[in-house]
Amino acid sequence: MQFKTVTTSVLEIAYYEHGSPTGWPVLLLHGFPYDIHVYDEVVPLLTAHGARVIVPYTRGYGPTRFLSPSTIRSGQEAALGSDVIALMDALNIGKAVLAGFDWGGLATWVVASLWPERVAGAVGYEVVERARQGKSFAPAFEYVMWYQHLFQSERGKDCLSRNRRELCHMLLKQWSPTWSFSDSFFEETVKSFDNPDFVDVVLHFYRHAFL
Numbered sequence: 001m002q003f004k005t006v007t008t009s010v011l012e013i014a015y016y017e018h019g020s021p022t023g024w025p026v027l028l029l030h031g032f033p034y035d036i037h038v039y040d041e042v043v044p045l046l047t048a049h050g051a052r053v054i055v056p057y058t059r060g061y062g063p064t065r066f067l068s069p070s071t072i073r074s075g076q077e078a079a080l081g082s083d084v085i086a087l088m089d090a091l092n093i094g095k096a097v098l099a100g101f102d103w104g105g106l107a108t109w110v111v112a113s114l115w116p117e118r119v120a121g122a123v124g125y126e127v128v129e130r131a132r133q134g135k136s137f138a139p140a141f142e143y144v145m146w147y148q149h150l151f152q153s154e155r156g157k158d159c160l161s162r163n164r165r166e167l168c169h170m171l172l173k174q175w176s177p178t179w180s181f182s183d184s185f186f187e188e189t190v191k192s193f194d195n196p197d198f199v200d201v202v203l204h205f206y207r208h209a210f211l
Contacts, residue, residue, distance in 0.1 A: 005063070008086035010071060014063035015056035015087070018043050023052035024120075025093045027084065031102020032202055033168035035061050035192035037185060054096075056087055058103060060201030062192040073197050075205025077103075077127055081110025088118060099123040103205065147171060151206040160202060164193045 002017045016036060026046055028039045036055045046053050057064040058080065060073065084107050088096060097120050098108040108124030136142060142149075147167070150156035160167060169186060172179075192198075 006087060006090035007067070008083070008090055010067060010086070011059055011083060012065045012067060013056050013083065013087050013090075014065075015054055018053040018055070019047035019051050021052060023047070023050045025096035026051045026053045027087070027096050027098050027100075028053060028055045029084065029098065029100030029104025029107050029124075030055075030058060030061075031100065031104050032205070033164075033171055033189075033193065034102070035189050037188050040185075051097075054087070054091070054093075056083075057192060058107075059083055060197045061195050064195070066197060073200035073204055074208075075103075075201045075203070076208050077106040077110050077205075080104075080107035081114065083107070084111050085115055085118065094118065095120045097121040097123075101125070144174070148206045148210070151203050152210055157199065157203055161199050164198070165190055168193060 003014070004017055005012050005014050007013075028036075028042065030036060030038055036057060039055055043053050043055065059066070060075070066073065080103055084098065088094075095118055098111055100106075100108045100123070102125075105123075105125035106127060108122050109127050112119045112122045112124070113127065137145075147156075150159060168190065172181065172186070
């Protein structure tokens with residue numbers, strides 16, 4: 001395992017690389033409110049089969065940083081997908097297997113849709129249908145999206161800014177009630193939320209989706 005960074009036109013992307021540098025490339029992409037540690041148990045399974053595994057910190061998380069203070073802290077899925085391509089270019093990876101969930105799943109599908117020649121395999125979600133976001137879902141689904149509604153307001157910004165630890169812990173428990181993640185896992189993960197752009201990127205992601 002090696003910690004590395006690469007510089008793109010917008011970001012200094014921090015990532016960990018595992019396995020042989022000549023192995024078949026795999027990028028594992030995380031979402032909110034997780035970070036690279038969610039793949040700790042996945043990486044050994046892939047490297048055991050000869051994979052070169054790249055696990056980057058998404059924009060707004062961990063040591064990944066914007067190069068310019070004037071750059072919009074965009075969380076659009078198109079920006080997330082572009083970051084993946086920029087990372088692959090910087091590492092001279094022509095084609096890779098992409099796998100992700102939540103934001104990482106959306107980024108995977110953006111790349112698969114716009115740059116299919118760069119994808120050897122994909123595990124992810126469909127892109128957000130923004131027009132559909134203007135209409136309500138079933139009440140039970142709206143209920144579990146409470147945090148996305150909260151993030152539309154300045155009250156939500158204040159809550160995420162001041163209580164990101166408690167809020168993200170609550171979301172992890174709500175989404176995965178049978179997952180007994182350890183305190184050490186959460187303590188390692190929550191460090192990524194101290195990124196100075198975390199709040200702005202998270203809010204932009206959810207506000208853009210609701211427009």
